[in-house]
Amino acid sequence: MAWSSLPAAGVGAGSVVMVMLTRLTESGEQLCHRYWPEEGSELYHIYEVHLVSEHIWCDDYLVRSFYLKNQRTGETRTVTQFHFLSWPENGVPSSTKALLEFRRKVNKSYRGRSCPIVVHCSDGAGRTGTYCLIDMVLNRMAKGAKEIDIAATLEHIRDQRPRTVATKMQFEFVLMAVAEEVHAILKALPAHLAQLQEKKDKEKDKEKEKEKDSNEREK
Numbered sequence: 001m002a003w004s005s006l007p008a009a010g011v012g013a014g015s016v017v018m019v020m021l022t023r024l025t026e027s028g029e030q031l032c033h034r035y036w037p038e039e040g041s042e043l044y045h046i047y048e049v050h051l052v053s054e055h056i057w058c059d060d061y062l063v064r065s066f067y068l069k070n071q072r073t074g075e076t077r078t079v080t081q082f083h084f085l086s087w088p089e090n091g092v093p094s095s096t097k098a099l100l101e102f103r104r105k106v107n108k109s110y111r112g113r114s115c116p117i118v119v120h121c122s123d124g125a126g127r128t129g130t131y132c133l134i135d136m137v138l139n140r141m142a143k144g145a146k147e148i149d150i151a152a153t154l155e156h157i158r159d160q161r162p163r164t165v166a167t168k169m170q171f172e173f174v175l176m177a178v179a180e181e182v183h184a185i186l187k188a189l190p191a192h193l194a195q196l197q198e199k200k201d202k203e204k205d206k207e208k209e210k211e212k213d214s215n216e217r218e219k
Contacts, residue, residue, distance in 0.1 A: 019131065
């Protein structure tokens with residue numbers, strides 16, 4: 001999976017999924033410019049952006065749908081923005097659960113696409129890097145990687161963008177999120193194995209029925 005940390009770069013690359021990890025303002029300080037209209041349409045440089053919908057899924061995040069039109073080329077597309085609200089600047093979310101659920105919804109929306117996901121916060125490093133590191137490690141786990149080195153993965157990301165995962169607290173949050181996901185996988189494993197065994201038993205029963213029918217026809 002590829003990411004872009006600049007909304008404009010992602011738009012130029014044909015992105016259709018965006019992840020926003022900051023509020024517009026925090027403690028009276030502006031952290032991010034609003035790049036979408038509160039309602040209707042608005043022109044941002046060469047892009048006309050129309051707010052199609054806004055759904056508050058829970059206290060921690062909401063989802064918006066934008067319709068974009070490039071005024072120069074006439075190109076249009078729909079972009080889905082996932083906005084996480086409860087991640088303070090230079091801090092971490094109060095729990096890993098909400099962010100992991102948020103990530104699952106983002107990846108479900110992205111599934112089957114090859115364009116980059118736009119991920120941004122206020123500086124494109126601390127919260128953005130933390131989210132990307134969690135996503136990268138969990139994706140490698142899902143693909144069956146035999147060994148995961150989270151520190152080495154962070155160094156790899158930092159080679160591309162300095163200060164990615166800005167604080168010790170954010171790195172510890174990554175470890176907690178990965179551990180939580182591993183725990184959920186292990187917890188679900190017995191049920192998964194039971195389902196596999198049930199499937200095998202059904203296949204064996206079908207084979208026995210076929211064999212029985214074949215023997216009866218031969219008689």
